[in-house]
Amino acid sequence: MFVIATAGHVDHGKSTLVRALTGMEPDRWAEERHRGMTIDLGFAWTTLDDEHMTAFVDVPGHQRFVTNMLAGVGPVSAVLFVIAADEGWRRQSAEHLAALQALGVRHGVLVVTRCDLADPGPAIEQARERLRDTGLAGMPAVAVSAASGRGLAALRAALRELTRALPAPRPGPARLWVDRTFTVRGSGTVVTGTLGSGTIAVGDELVLEPAGRTVQVRGLQSLKTKVERAEAVSRLAVNLRGLGANEVRRGHALVQPGAFAQVATLDVRLVRHPDRLPSHLVLHVGSAAVPVRLRMLGPHAARLTLTTALPLHMGERGLLRDPGAQHIVAGIVILDTMPPQLHARGDARRRATQLTGMSDRPDAVADIARRGAVRREALVTAGVLAHEAEVPADVVAVGEWLVAPALWKTWVSALSAAVDEWAAANPLSPGLAPEAAAGRAGITDLRLIGALMADAGLVLGSGAVRRKDAKIRFPEPVRRALDVIRARLREDPFAAPSAKELTRHRLSRQHLAAAVNAGLLCRLAPDVYLLPDAPAEAAHRLSGIDQPFTVSQARIAWGTSRRVAVPLLEYLDNQGTTRRTGNTHRLSGSPYCSWAFPP
Incomplete structure (x- = not known):
């Protein structure tokens, strides 16, 4: 299945276009049909070829409903960008483009609607100019009239080419951002959303975040068809066992157990942002919208503190919105979900320099080198490693720890020096207690000391770390007294x-x-x-x-x-x-x- 979101200014015909393509009514509320304007997310689907189903997430174009629009666009990687021939590029066209750029959406089709009312040429040229220097530059353009059907065949062909060009979903654990929740008599609570990664099957146990509650999948539907198993990317309705509809809402997520950490503080790279940003913003990731406090660390680096923790991975993208002005002010790339504390003078500046040199995509070797030592589980839940058994090349693996070679050598040297210094100062007790040895050498975890001792040529004897050939050195008067007694x-x-x-x-x-x-x-x-x-x-x-x-x-x-x-x-x-x-x-x-x- 392929999932495509609509984008474009209010009343430019997005819902009408989806209806013409699918034969389905995407709008959800009677009020929407009465007002002729999409207020919330709508969903419809069709078969563009003999093999694959394509689902459309129809988003509102009005500025007042930008939050709903972002909830629909967030989990999707392709767009149907709609512009009316008789109105051309408008304010929300630019707003939606800014959101798509910040989210890194690079696949789409430009559709100029209402070509029966005006020449589509000027609108296409205007749109291409606006799209220049963006990830969507060069996407195919199709002129259509949903009323007469003109251009719909060409649009279907363009959409088929788009779906064939879409990259395979990035491997990863299951996560479904919830965009709707309701109750079905006899079945209980049902949530819907776009499964962006992983697999969900009937009987699976998932974790509902941010509540941290384990729930079981009672049933699955994909496009109103019952399925036993679904893979990304899919539009799903998930029937959850033992969960009230009031306990889950839009912005919550169903995630694979043990695959995501709940993140409340993260360091990010800012994308397309003004020189000055307010300190209190709203972060949009997936279908979630969470108030955050922003601390600038450098020109393009910032730390976000979330009021509600979210299940996030490094390398993901999101948007920052000004809640007062109701518009997108910046995009973000999540660089670190386990950022260090900033206490000393100059820490923020040094951290900004470090963030500037980091890749947008997680790099396990670079991440371990930067942290020095990190638990495998932490890298899995941060999205850096696929599983705990994975060990990057040129990394020291000891138990649950992955250690950078440079730090390992430092620890070996420091442990040797600590034991030698102790033995020189304590001739009657040349061995150092493991806890003391680890503390003096700055070793993160006492459980690492065994492997470090082996590399340092040390042994554990009588509960103390010492050299293999270490001997107790008695002062001569003590030696003579012991000889007499013996x-x-x-x-x-x-x-x-x-x-x-x-x-x-x-x-x-x-x-x-x-x-x-x-x-x-x-x-x-x-x-x-x-x-x-x-x-x-x-x-x-x-x-x-x-x-x-x-x-x-x-x-x-x-x-x-x-x-x-x-x-x-x-x-x-x-x-x-x-x-x-x-x-x-x-x-x-x-x-x-x-x-x-x-x-």
């Missing part, structure tokens, strides 16, 4: 030094913790330290006594005091070497497992 423990494995003895040797808790990390001592409890192989020797001695045994029997087997025996038994229990039952213990049936300590 020598005594080798002679009597369970004669743990007392707190006073440790103090006398000037061994602080930091020194003792470092000794444990270095594998020189094993800590059983505060101020209770043995050699690392003491638990294995303890289990060996317990194997020679009757099972089960009491704490006193274990203490005797070890030749030590309760100060040592109680925490040693708790240690063995925790390791699964022994098992406690009531007031007794016994060796476990499983073989004793040796303890592994960091080197």
Whole structure:
């Protein structure tokens, strides 16, 4: 299916032309037929060839109904531009052209109507002059009279050529901008709109935005024909299950779950705008019209803050309208739906320079390079990636993150430097906690640190990031004191030094913790330290006594005091070497497992 919107000044015969082409009455309200003027959107369709249906969105031409006109033109990529031969180019002709230019519409047919009332030549020449230097310059022109039928065959031929030349819909997730909503007895709420991208099928779950509500497709009609599935571009009526007609209106959108972010702040490129713009405008995208606050960043760059978030992708186009003057003041191209905050002096100027260099179409590699690191999901919902499995070339992919190579190298270098600086300043603890290491290196997400450690030649030991060959460096007096204690423990494995003895040797808790990390001592409890192989020797001695045994029997087997025996038994229990039952213990049936300590 092809969808084409009408455009042109009020009372230039747009609706009459659509009626003549399709044999259908596009106008919707009795008031419209009574007044002979289109007020709201109308829809009609016909078959221009044997294969494809062409639908027409008939828009009002009167200035007072410019909002309705934009709701119809917004989701459409081709236009039937209508000018009356007896009146020529008029004010709303220029207004509609400005809207089409700003939206990037480049395909259409120029139709000069009422050629039975005046020579169409001057109107065609006038229109071609106005269309010069626009995306619609050079589109074919056809003179018709809807009353007599003159030129309609030529117009049909021109429309067939137009539809053949239309580019295929841009691949993307499903999104349908709602332009009508009503209730059908026995079916419930029905919305209509133009499906500009993606596919919708009966039974699909979609998200109604901006409410963020999940809804189910109960039924589909395309041009009053029931279908099970519809692809872009299509005019659709969608029957939604469990939704009241008062809960959805024009400007809402049905979108594929997980495919769009709700955007309330965006940076844009301004297209065809005056030197001065008011700060409060209305943004038109699709069928939506949302008040926005505009902040100029540069001559052609601005930030928009929306009063209502919309499901938008980067690269989309929209229009800015002055609500007071009721006319289009600028077009926009959405450059960034995840813009950075602007706080420091000069941020706006630097941001404008950055925006000036950005492409109108999303570029994943450039976007990742600009942000440094970004989650895959964010790029999918911004329309930069088609799906989360897509990985652009020359990008570092780690889990949910995509990282620019330059930033990755910076992180690797910063992580190495942070660990080395810490080790130099802390000889007793050369490893840096992962959280601290990530913070010092400016790493976005702690979950990235594993891959960064590998690239930096670092390892994780005892819960700390360190060099593979990092060793604890004890001051010489501390080393001598540890040697004395270890020598005594080798002679009597369970004669743990007392707190006073440790103090006398000037061994602080930091020194003792470092000794444990270095594998020189094993800590059983505060101020209770043995050699690392003491638990294995303890289990060996317990194997020679009757099972089960009491704490006193274990203490005797070890030749030590309760100060040592109680925490040693708790240690063995925790390791699964022994098992406690009531007031007794016994060796476990499983073989004793040796303890592994960091080197």
